[in-house]
Amino acid sequence: MPVTQLSDKPPFKARAFDWLDHRFKIRDLTAYMGNKVVPQHGHSMFYYLGGLTLFLFLVQVATGILLLMYYRPGADSAYESVKFIISNVTFGWLIRSIHSWSANLMILVLFLHMFTVYFTQAYRKPREMTWLTGIGLLGLALTFGFSGYLLPWNELAFFATRVGTGMIRAIPVIGEYLMVVLRGGEDVTGATIGRFFGLHVAILPALFSLLLTIHLLFVQRQGMSEPIEWKSSGDTHKKYMKFFPNFLYRDLLVWLIALNVLALLAVIFPDGVGVIHWPLGEKADPFAPPPAVIRPEWYFMFAFLTLKLIPAKVLFLEGEQFGLLVMGVGGLIWALVPFLDKSSQRGERSRGWMLFGFGALGFIVIMTILGYILE
Amino acid sequence: MAEEKSSSTKANFSNEKVPRRSFLEKFLAAGTMALVGAVFYPVARFLVPPKSGEATVTQVKLPFTRRDVEAESQKGKTFRFGRKLGIIVLTPSGELRAFSATCTHLDCTVQHRPDLGVLWCACHNGRYDLSGKNIAGPPPRPLDAFVVNEVGEEIFVSSGVA
Structure with a gap:
């Protein structure tokens, strides 16, 4: 009878699942996901940092697309359109504030993610490529920050970009060429906004999405890195949590907390607070004298101060060339650490590389703080 | 489960x-x-975009004189009135009259046809007489009329409510 047939039918959810599974073999995928586990130990909280960076990136994409509705690049319109967004558009101040807060927090969490991976040697075999793609993502994120900083075309951004792009000139042979390409001319002008705008909303998002996909595929394929000590210890005290759904729910809870923190910061401090601030201020005037304090965003401060402190001439090199060389070599070693740290490949912690890590962290922290004190 | x-x-x-x-x-x-x-x-x-912050225009000085209008073969000229387009026409009796140039049918721009003695919208053959009244074709309402004041050579056009 039709009535009993109807009641015998599996529920809609199950039928929909079957329908999809028939076509896309979803059961294989869920079985694969069901196998994924997350190690549980004293430093398990580090596992949230990558996901948190991802969340903040998604917030950047969403708010960035919204800002695009009103932002107009160009020397005559960029500043005016940002002013329009924060003073005329309903909730415009909020969207810009969230975009700025999320950008800063994303860089911060990204740095935390990188250093926790470094100090737990999670970069060791077989995760060398995950580390490398992560370093690439860091580079792109910093470029995002640098290019986005100029877009409001205000006084502070104008001079900071002039200094920042001016440094590129120190690169031998191709420096001058690179600087002109980046600036769209000899100086920072409306043409520079066009280039930075294209970089910020098209080129960087494309590259970042590609690299991020690869990074996440690596993480999904290899699973979470276990603590290095677990290799030598017995199986008895190793504990795991299922990724799906247990860890995923926790991940989402962390995202929810992050969203609330973000909303609070954005509402209470729409222009930022302390050294992390982005008041619109005056419109950039290339012919006006620079403001008393020119400073980059906080995450460039250590590099900015280092270059400032280096004497004009070191050995046969110019001060800036020397500074860029030293930091370039340092960055290269940092990127190649999974290949250079031989003891981590054997599952042992190397004192030397731990010291190198602390040295780098200490240098960045101290130079950043000094940068603000010496102002 | x-x-x-x-x-x-x-x-x-x-x-x-x-x-x-x-x-x-x-x-x-x-x-x-x-x-x-x-x-x-x-x-x-x-x-939802905010309403334009631009101030509402109530009067404009036209960037041309009566002689320029007389010199036109169409005996009429368009001008900017804030963000709208206006049209000023010379009637056979020598009077200057100004209207909104936006056809009330589908927002096309109207033109003066001295040969027909009407304001004519080319899009759908809408016609208005020289007082702005819709007399033929699809336009549902008369054109908004402006007040014209001549001070010496200069022509001032203002919205009716002044």
């Missing part, structure tokens, strides 16, 4: 008025709705 679990839980608490699980589920759903609302309300409002 989830089905089984929830039904057995329901059975355990069947004597309660509101089973704990269903209360939590409702609580979670309400919380999620509130979150979605809190996120998308500002987004929806942000997407």
Whole structure:
């Protein structure tokens, strides 16, 4: 009878699942996901940092697309359109504030993610490529920050970009060429906004999405890195949590907390607070004298101060060339650490590389703080 | 599996008025709705563009003189009135009259046809007489009229309410 047939039918959810599974073999995928586990130990909280960076990136994409509705690049319109967004558009101040807060927090969490991976040697075999793609993502994120900083075309951004792009000139042979390409001319002008705008909303998002996909595929394929000590210890005290759904729910809870923190910061401090601030201020005037304090965003401060402190001439090199060389070599070693740290490949912690890590962290922290004190 | 679990839980608490699980589920759903609302309300409002901050124009000085209008073969010229387009025409009696140049039918721009003695919209053959009244074709309303004042060589056009 039709009535009993109807009641015998599996529920809609199950039928929909079957329908999809028939076509896309979803059961294989869920079985694969069901196998994924997350190690549980004293430093398990580090596992949230990558996901948190991802969340903040998604917030950047969403708010960035919204800002695009009103932002107009160009020397005559960029500043005016940002002013329009924060003073005329309903909730415009909020969207810009969230975009700025999320950008800063994303860089911060990204740095935390990188250093926790470094100090737990999670970069060791077989995760060398995950580390490398992560370093690439860091580079792109910093470029995002640098290019986005100029877009409001205000006084502070104008001079900071002039200094920042001016440094590129120190690169031998191709420096001058690179600087002109980046600036769209000899100086920072409306043409520079066009280039930075294209970089910020098209080129960087494309590259970042590609690299991020690869990074996440690596993480999904290899699973979470276990603590290095677990290799030598017995199986008895190793504990795991299922990724799906247990860890995923926790991940989402962390995202929810992050969203609330973000909303609070954005509402209470729409222009930022302390050294992390982005008041619109005056419109950039290339012919006006620079403001008393020119400073980059906080995450460039250590590099900015280092270059400032280096004497004009070191050995046969110019001060800036020397500074860029030293930091370039340092960055290269940092990127190649999974290949250079031989003891981590054997599952042992190397004192030397731990010291190198602390040295780098200490240098960045101290130079950043000094940068603000010496102002 | 989830089905089984929830039904057995329901059975355990069947004597309660509101089973704990269903209360939590409702609580979670309400919380999620509130979150979605809190996120998308500002987004929806942000997407609605604000009204232009431009001040409303009530009077403009035309950048041409009566002689320029007389020199036109069409005996009429368009001009900017704030963000709108206006048209000034010379009637056979030598009077200057100004109207909104936007056809009231579908927003095309009207032109003066001295040969027909009308203001004519080329899009759908709409016609207005020289007082702006719609007399033929699809236009539903007369054209908005402006007040014209001549001070020496200069022509001032102002909106009716002045």
